[in-house]
Amino acid sequence: MxxxxxxxxxxxxxxxxxxxxxxxxxxxxxxxxxxxxxxxxxxxxxxxxxxxxxxxxxxxxxxxxxxxxxxxxxxxxxxxxxxxxxxxxxxxxxxxxxxxxxxxxxxxxxxxxxxxxxxxxxxxxxxxxxxxxxxxxxxxxxxxxxxxxxxxxxxxxxxxxxxxxxxxxxxxxxxxxxxxxxxxxxxxxxxxxxxxKSFARANLGYHVLKSEDKLFKIKQILSKNPEPSIIYVRNRKSCVEYASQLNDLGFKATYYHGGLPPKEKEANMQAWMNESRPIMIATSAFGMGIDKPNVKTVIHVQLPENLESYYQEAGRAGRNGEKAFALLLSSSNDVLQAEGQFLSVLPEVAFLKEMYKKLCSYFQVPYGEGLNDEFPFSLNKFCAHYNFPILKTFNALQFLDRQSIISLTNEQSEKVQLQFVIETREVIRYISLNPDDEEIITTILRSYPGIFEVVTNVNTVFVAKSTKVTEEKVIQVLEKLRDRGIVDMFIMQNESKLTFLEVREDERTINRVAKYLEKQNLTKKSQLASVITYVADEVQCKSRLLLTYFGEKVEKDCGACSHCLNKNKNKENSEANHLHVELLNVLKKAPMTSREIAAIFGADEHQLLAVLKKMLEYQMVTLNDKNQFTII
Missing domain, CATH: 3.40.50.300 (P-loop containing nucleotide triphosphate hydrolases)
Structure with a gap:
């Protein structure tokens, strides 16, 4: 060695x-x-x-x-x-x-x-x-x-x-x-x-906090812990929104997601690393090669897809060995949202068969042919053509890619990047003078609320479908806005490349891999169920739940998670209530100083003084001129 x-x-x-x-x-x-x-x-x-x-x-x-x-x-x-x-x-x-x-x-x-x-x-x-x-x-x-x-x-x-x-x-x-x-x-x-190596992290406290107003809860957490932090959110839109909201509240935040241009990713990363922007709002795309040792808090705003991902993301806190926190914010509708995000978009075998046939037809690939044929591919156009749900279709394509039935590279689902560069009132004035453009503009503003602050990927197929016009019409309006200095617009010309790695055999192709899809879907459902159990469980130590999930035998609770702290607090309250009663019984007999009381009870003086202070606040006792506690 x-x-x-x-x-x-x-x-x-x-x-x-x-x-x-x-x-x-x-x-x-x-x-x-x-x-x-x-x-x-x-x-x-x-x-x-x-x-x-x-x-x-x-x-x-x-x-x-x-x-x-x-x-x-x-x-x-x-x-x-x-x-x-x-x-x-x-x-x-x-x-x-x-x-x-x-x-x-x-x-x-x-x-x-x-x-x-x-x-x-x-x-x-x-x-x-x-x-x-x-x-x-x-x-x-x-x-x-x-x-x-x-x-x-x-x-x-x-x-x-x-x-x-x-x-x-x-x-x-x-x-x-x-x-x-x-x-x-x-x-x-x-x-x-x-x-x-054990999954245990003695310096990291796992907390599940119930909150219907998550932005307010984040504000409380960051105000108490101003050190570098990561806030994981569900999608790119939330990245921009939370960063904007936190900056408006006086914090210094930046954001990171898979759709950012490389230069912007690097700039935002450096702003976080050098702590000019110590708060990073990110999707799960953030984390590759991240090794910043002094991250104090990692906050998950929504439920993660599985405990494996959660453990890895939460574990980016406290790598310097100092006390740190992994906080998962939970609200009443989180489970429904998670099921909608993670489970409703899982492709079933029947959908996969239909999508694969349509994919072959879309590119006019004859039955028994297509091996190594390459085509430019737009996910949005394909889904719009057959009225397929985008996320479910994307997951189906990813599955076929992993099964080596197709190869899908350079995914670029939005080809237009846009930012409004004039004030809102000027946009309203333009709309009043150009009523034919109103529906397209208002749809974009309604769908992309951060578009005044940052360059935003705009799905022109979605805008066209929402406004019942052609995509070409949407592009024409955007080009007019650009020419008049109302927006900055960048048109991304590169599309994905899709390659067929097997000859087309329709159902025979899919039947061969169907068992893998079914097992994949079953695994994902089981993993989300484990996340929901982790969040809902109020009778076990959070660290212990995680360690048990990963197969470790745990003898004692961590003492640092939300469950352990609440349990200790309840225990202290119970002991304090019991002490109240005993103190009142003693003071009924005669006034006493705190030292005389401590000598009788043999109790922890810090705890005793805390209880006496509370009794003074609630006017259960008072201090006389000899500095003795006495019943009122």
């Missing part, structure tokens, strides 16, 4: 490994197949990066997220470590060149998505490389019971066949016992060494 410590210090600047981290690295260096469960902030990436740097050869990293791959490659390159990623959208000629670079260019890390392993020629080229270690990041994706199952992960078993003597290390930050076992079985790891 001495060389591993030297590598750690030289490239990452740390003097020691974290608990469990060193066990995983030691096991990998000994040539063992290894499984590591390191909850959020545990430093998973170092568990394969350090041993790869110790050994000769190339580390192959299978990772499901393009953003995660790019982030890790960038971080390695900043440390003068040669790394490369085979992301989607790279054509065969460039792929060949990149793989040649890996073979002859002294690279240490090759990142690729599991879908790449389905290309036989890519797998054959990888077999020719000098691989020293194979790492499977976000390994929960391999489990059909995981919260982000990807069937293409099952292809990793081919790597085990191709490199039987090369150690595998599978890593994840969140996995129930069932998921852990599924990972080990599906990967076919040989006598794996299993290391799991």
């Amino acid at each position: 001495q060389k591993a410590l030297q590598i750690l210090q030289k490239y990452w600047g740390y003097d020691s490994f974290r608990p469990t981290q060193d066990d995983v690295i030691q096991s990998v260096l000994e040539g063992n197949d290894t499984f590591g469960l390191l909850p959020t902030g545990g430093g998973k990436s170092l568990c394969f990066q350090v041993p790869a740097m110790v050994q000769e050869g190339l580390c192959l990293v299978v990772s499901p997220l393009v953003a995660l791959m790019k982030d890790q490659v960038t971080q390695l390159q900043k440390r003068d470590i040669k790394a490369i990623a085979l992301t989607g959208g790279i054509h065969s000629e460039e792929l060949i060149q990149l793989l040649d670079n890996c073979q002859f260019g002294n690279y240490k890390f090759l990142y690729l998505s599991p879908e790449r392993l389905e290309q036989d020629w890519v797998l054959e080229r990888i077999k020719t490389l000098k691989i020293s270690l194979i790492a499977i990041d976000e390994a929960h994706c391999i489990s059909q019971w995981g919260h982000d199952f990807r069937p293409s992960y099952l292809k990793i078993a081919k790597l085990k066949e191709a490199f039987p003597k090369i150690p595998f290390v599978a890593l994840t930050a969140s996995a129930t016992p069932e998921v852990q076992q599924d990972i080990l079985t599906s990967l076919g790891l040989e006598n794996p060494q299993v290391f799991t």
Whole structure:
């Protein structure tokens, strides 16, 4: 391990490994197949990066997220470590060149998505490389019971066949016992060494707070805890709204979501990191590679989709070891909203069959043909053409993408970005002079309330449908507004690219993967049910509930969550009420000083004085000229 410590210090600047981290690295260096469960902030990436740097050869990293791959490659390159990623959208000629670079260019890390392993020629080229270690990041994706199952992960078993003597290390930050076992079985790891770090966070208090006015509750929390914070919201619109509302209240907030241009994402991130804007309002898109140690509070405004995601997002608080808070705000209609957001948009098998047939017809793909055919694709236009619900259709397309039936890249559902740059009264004046444009303008203003403050993605298909005009008419009105200096408008010309990866066989195609869809939907329903139980349960410690969910045996309550604090408060109130009665009985006999009372009761003097103070406030007792307590 001495060389591993030297590598750690030289490239990452740390003097020691974290608990469990060193066990995983030691096991990998000994040539063992290894499984590591390191909850959020545990430093998973170092568990394969350090041993790869110790050994000769190339580390192959299978990772499901393009953003995660790019982030890790960038971080390695900043440390003068040669790394490369085979992301989607790279054509065969460039792929060949990149793989040649890996073979002859002294690279240490090759990142690729599991879908790449389905290309036989890519797998054959990888077999020719000098691989020293194979790492499977976000390994929960391999489990059909995981919260982000990807069937293409099952292809990793081919790597085990191709490199039987090369150690595998599978890593994840969140996995129930069932998921852990599924990972080990599906990967076919040989006598794996299993290391799991406890999910317990002694410095982090989990709180569920009931509130019908969530903005007011957030104001209270942030006023009491002005340190850096993250507020997770459900969608992009809420990001803008909450940031605007909090800034109006005198806080310094910024926001982050998947639809922001890269430069704006970077600017907002830096404003939060340097704490010129210490409050970050974000969707679940925020979090990749985030390691800000002094985050004091993480607030969830709505129910999360599953406890795995909640634990990871909440765990971004208190990484410096200081006392921190994870707060989930709950209101009476949250369950219905969560079911509407997460469950009503799950595609059933019947919908998937219909959508797939229509998709093939939309592009005029004949039955038995279509393999590797590529088309530009607009989700909005496709859904408008067949009157399909957008979110349900998007989820169905994502499922087909994960099953490698299609490939969908560069999703861009809105192609117009818009911001009004004149005052509201001037817009009203324009409408009065141009009544033909009124309905389109008012629909946009009503649907995108933050459009005066920030550049906003506008769904022109939705606006056209709402106003019963063509999309071309909507664009014409927007262009007129731009030409007259009323709005800034940017038209995004790039559309998604959809590729058919299998020949069209309609029901036969879908029947083959239907069981995966049904299991996925069942898992998502079960996971949301666990979230609802977590929020509704008022008789158990919140930390204990989370730890039990992840399979840990817990002997005692945390003492820091909302349930434990309420329980202790109720206990103190009960003890204080009992003390009131006893004090009154004693003082009936004779006046006494606080020291004389403490000597009789042998009670905690701080608690005793607090009770006496309350009794004075309620005029149950008074102080005489000898500084003695006496009954009025």
